[in-house]
Amino acid sequence: MAKSRSGTKKTLGILFWIFTALFLFAVLLRDTGFDLSFIASRVFIPLFRLIAIMALTLYLTAVIEAKGWSKMVAAISRPLVRLGNLSDWSATAFTTAFLSGIAANTMLWNAYKEGKISKREMFLSALLNVGLPSYFLHLPVTFAIIVPLAQEAGILYMAITFLAAIIRTIMVILAGRILLKKTRHGETSEQTAQDEKPRAGVLELFKKYLTQRLSYIVLYTVPIYMLVVLLRLHGFFDMLQHMAANLLKTNAIPVEGISVVVFSIVAEFSAGAAAAGAMLQEGVLTVKQTVMALVLGNIIATPIRALRHQLPRYLGIYTPSLGLALLLVGQALRVISVIIAAGIFMLLYN
Numbered sequence: 221m222a223k224s225r226s227g228t229k230k231t232l233g234i235l236f237w238i239f240t241a242l243f244l245f246a247v248l249l250r251d252t253g254f255d256l257s258f259i260a261s262r263v264f265i266p267l268f269r270l271i272a273i274m275a276l277t278l279y280l281t282a283v284i285e286a287k288g289w290s291k292m293v294a295a296i297s298r299p300l301v302r303l304g305n306l307s308d309w310s311a312t313a314f315t316t317a318f319l320s321g322i323a324a325n326t327m328l329w330n331a332y333k334e335g336k337i338s339k340r341e342m343f344l345s346a347l348l349n350v351g352l353p354s355y356f357l358h359l360p361v362t363f364a365i366i367v368p369l370a371q372e373a374g375i376l377y378m379a380i381t382f383l384a385a386i387i388r389t390i391m392v393i394l395a396g397r398i399l400l401k402k403t404r405h406g407e408t409s410e411q412t413a414q415d416e417k418p419r420a421g422v423l424e425l426f427k428k429y430l431t432q433r434l435s436y437i438v439l440y441t442v443p444i445y446m447l448v449v450l451l452r453l454h455g456f457f458d459m460l461q462h463m464a465a466n467l468l469k470t471n472a473i474p475v476e477g478i479s480v481v482v483f484s485i486v487a488e489f490s491a492g493a494a495a496a497g498a499m500l501q502e503g504v505l506t507v508k509q510t511v512m513a514l515v516l517g518n519i520i521a522t523p524i525r526a527l528r529h530q531l532p533r534y535l536g537i538y539t540p541s542l543g544l545a546l547l548l549v550g551q552a553l554r555v556i557s558v559i560i561a562a563g564i565f566m567l568l569y570n
Contacts, residue, residue: 237439244446251453262449267442270322270533275434277316277323281330282425284312300389301348304396309336310345317353324349325537326437343546344396350550351389355382366514369497373510380515380565384557391553441536448532508569515562523551 252258294301294311301311309331317324325346332342362381366374496514499505505513526547534543 234439237443241443241446244443244450248446248450248453251450263446267445270441270445270536271434271438273320273322274326274437274537275430277320277326278330278430278434279422279426280323281327282422286422286425300393301345301396304344304348304393305400305402306341306345306348306396307337310341310348313345314348314353317349318356321349321354321357322533322537324353325533329437329537338400341396341400343542344392344399346546347550347553348389348392348396350554351385351392355385366493369493370500370510370514371497373496373500373507373514374493376507376511376565376569377514380511380561381518381558383564384554384561387557387560388553391557437536440540441532444535444540445532448528452528508566511565511569512562515558515565519555519558522554526551 248259248263294308294315297311297314298308301307301314306314310328313324313327313331316327328337328342328345331337332339337345363378366377368374370377493514496505496510500507500510530547531544534547537543538546
């Protein structure tokens with residue numbers, strides 16, 4: 221009887237998300253004037269890319285588990301993650317996060333659903349990936365934009381954000397030491413039990429992951445992604461950015477420097493960097509003031525961009541409530557770490 225109720229509840233949940241997706245698609249068609257090319261470029265292609273990455277991650281997870289390679293992959297980051305009482309599955313995800321944040325989060329969610337790690341460890345591991353892996357993942361693009369435009373101020377800005385990434389990493393490691401129980405060799409009890417089970421084949425595991433994990437992820441990701449596109453279409457995120465720019469008041473930098481921050485918030489990071497470089501070259505801002513303007517723009521703009529770009533991924537990979545919690549806590553952690561790093565810069569730079 222209980223199993224029947226569980227199956228009915230699952231079926232109703234699937235039907236709910238399917239009808240939600242169909243409804244949002246109908247609204248999207250109406251609001252774009254049946255512009256299928258727009259929907260294809262903004263919804264279908266990004267979703268296909270996202271789901272393909274998730275499927276590839278699940279396949280790699282199946283290979284790693286079936287072949288027993290988790291310890292080998294985890295060896296790269298094991299010394300660091302074990303300081304936080306995290307298991308080899310978290311270390312594997314941490315290593316993967318340097319190449320793809322989506323892949324790392326998918327791997328963590330899958331490990332949790334398979335009972336390899338606890339929910340608490342999954343949460344902390346996801347936050348750990350917001351530190352150094354996230355910084356180095358975006359480093360080439362950020363460096364290529366900020367240093368040529370802002371020169372010395374750009375290098376100092378990169379140093380502040382690097383210090384902030386280290387601070388985030390340390391904070392999560394300390395939280396792991398406090399909140400997670402250490403077992404033999406730093407592994408969690410869930411992974412210890414999993415290692416003692418016989419391993420299944422790669423294709424068998426991959427088929428299982430596709431039917432049980434990817435189908436669940438797709439059900440949530442598709443309607444959430446369309447909802448975010450609709451919000452962007454109606455200017456919701458632009459409204460948030462303009463509100464942040466209009467509410468901005470600070471004495472840390474001159475009035476002229478506010479334009480750098482506004483460009484960083486309302487436009488894109490490259491626009492803020494270009495404005496900062498121009499004002500630095502013209503002598504309107506000093507190096508220190510330019511750095512602080514860039515940092516302030518980063519602090520205010522990053523959470524808004526996270527809601528716009530990362531929200532569908534987090535809510536799609538994890539459950540909506542867990543994904544939202546991870547996104548909010550991760551962005552709060554990011555802002556706190558940047559403020560601390562900027563405070564250190566203000567004290568040391570003359």
